Amino acid sequence: MKILFLQILALLFLALSSCQKEDEQEPELNDSGHPRILLAEGEEAQIRDLIESDETWQKMHFAILEKSNSLLSKPVLEREMVGRRLLGTSREALKRIFYLSYSFRMTEDEKFLKKAEDEMLAVSRFSDWNPSHFLDVAEMTMAVAIGYDWLFDHLSDRTIMEARSAILLKGIEESRKGNHWWLTTSNNWNQVCNGGMIAASIAIAEEDPELAAQTIYRALDGIPHSLVEYGPDGVYPEGSTYWGYGTSYSVVTAAMLESAFGHDFGHLEYPAFKESAVFRKLSVAPSGWYYNFADCGDKRGENGDVVLAWFGTKTGNPEFFEKERFLRSPEEMGELSRLAGAALVWISQFDPTGEEKMPTEWKGEGSNPVVFFTGGEDDPHQYYFGGKGGRGMVNHGNMDGGSFIFELNGVRWVIDPGNQSYHTLEKTGFDLWGRCQDCERWTLLTKNNYGHSTITVNNELHRTEGLVTLLDFKKSPRPEAVFNMTPTLEGQVAEAYRTFIKDSPTSILIQDEIKTSEASEMITWQLMTQAEVEIVPGGAVLHQDGKELKVNNMSHPEYRISVVSLDPPPLELDRQIENLKRLEIRIPAWTVEDGETTIKVRLSGK
Secondary structure, three states, rough: OHHHHHHHHHHHHHHOOOOOOOOOOOOOOOOOOOOOOOOOOHHHHHHHHHHHOHHHHHHHHHHHHHHHHHHOOOOOOOOHHHHEEHHHHHHHHHHHHHHHHHHHHHHHHHHHHHHHHHHHHHOOOOOOOOOOOOHHHHHHHHHHHHHHHOOOOOOOOOHHHHHHHHHHHHHHHHOOOOOHHHHHOHHHHHHHHHHHHHHHHHHHHOOOOHHHHHHHHHHHHHOOOHHHHHHOOOOOOOHHHHHHHHHHHHHHHHHHHHHOOOOOOOOOOOOOOHHHHHHHHHEEEOEEOOOOOOOOEEEEEOOOOOOHHHHHHHHHHHHHHHHHHHHOOHHHHOOOOOHHHHHHHHHHOOOOOOOOOOOEEEOOOOOOOOOEEEOOOOOOOOOOOEEEEEEEOOOOOOOOOOEEEEEEOOOEOOOOOOOOHHHHHHHHHHHHHOOOOHHHHHHHOOOHHHHOOEEEOOOOOOOOEEEEEEEEEOOOOOOOEEEEEOHEEEOEEEEEEEEEEEEEOEEEEEEEEEEEEEOEEEEEEEEEOEEEEEEOOOOOEEEEEEEEEEEEEEOOOOOOOOOEEEEOOOOOOOOOOOEEEEEEEEEEEEOOHEEEEEEEEEOOOO
16 A cells, blocks of 8 residues: 555656756655544554643543544434535534544544444445535545545445545546536635545545546645635635635645645745734634624634634744633533544644734735724723725625724624525525626625615615725824725716724724715715614714714714614515614715715714
8 A cells, every 4th residue: 555655646746846946845755554644643642642731632632522422323424405505414424524533543442433434334325425516525525535544444345445436436536527617716615625635635545546646736736726815915805704614624735735745735835824814813803703794604613713723833823722712621612613633633733932912903905805903902992993895706705895893892883794594595596696796696785785884876786896905004003094995886986985094992983085976976874783873963872782882973964874774674585683774874976065075984982
């Protein structure tokens, strides 16, 4: 087996040699047999030592063992589709096989081996892994590949034969049928699907070394198309939830390549990839809510972030290693990441050497630019602001250019409506994924500009192709960010620029400079909130959780703020958000002198 694995490595490096720079050191080849993905044979001892000596590793370790024990009495997985997806089953397979394989390797208890084999055989016998939605194939392929590699020397001949056949025919071969768009796309599909195929190829290298080498080479050629999206500063355009998904596969892929080849093929040092950990960290507000733009979930989980921990291991930065969250008891942890077994490998390598603190002002440019202003870790006011540019055409994007969220004193005063269930929408026949100007996606409040704290002109939709860019950014003592909103309001106004200014430790100033055009009729300033609203002269006061926030209409006090209730929302398919409302300042274009106006609104608390 070692000789055959060396053959795949030789073929791969022969293919890669023409792309390698002369001054780069060639990675050393790992000529070991199985296991060779993430945790090589004999490396269990290091983790056992840490488990015995450090409570951090004990908590996660025993949580995985507890989950593995709970799986023993469950029936094996069945091929259950949810709409057009098998993804839920694939993810559950990855979780189960990873947990059980880890538990067997760490305890050598045969009950975990038997259950892992049963699950591997069950999914290997599915008619297919749903290649029409290839994420399902990728996650299932990785699941079986992990079990195959980690348990190889203990599996029955039947399991080895059936699992290997499934990996080849239902995984790798399906990836070779036609010209899959995900091979070189810029979104998370690239990371997940290519990562799954790399896992498969490393696992079954002895069976068909040439096929494995070709598949790995193809993946390494395609993966940079997804990594480039982190540039130039680290923003993940699809939001924090999808950072967790896409980046988790990039991290696992890098770790697999390191374990098999001794080299991650440039993942860690790819421009802005490391910096994306800062974006992930800053995307979580003091309340625990994400800055949930794009199709992002609302809140982070309570457990330690295992993907962020990989960046902590690689950089030594304690900011990325959430030790207190990893110290929760197994009962408190509840559901674990399906990659928890892999995470213990890199968590066990963490060595705090860095002292870098999270910035209190940060900007990330690119296809979906974002800025953050915070009060820092000791801020008594728990100040948190996130603002963004972007456009509807970005992956999982919305018509939210110029929108923002704002927290103060533990309350999220200005909200983003977030995401809603794909399957719930799709089963009605709703076209969720079209992004043309007149596509059905934009009828939803979570997707269009009517559901975001931005500017709307003439009651029209934003231009889905109009990219709102970050023009200027200033740090302390008076943080400021300027966005050019002209492209998304094209044909509605001549020019539009939105500036966010943190003008005190408890306030944010939103300033909009607008030049009207002949097409301009009505300019609407919008703020989305769940707070109770009290209209007062010159603005409003928001009340929530026993606290208050003033909304001061500094520039146009003559226009009374109006409140539009969105509970219930306009459409039956819209997300139901309790007490959701839109505050509006509506300015008729004909009242704008000389075609230019500046709207200034200040939000301030105590």
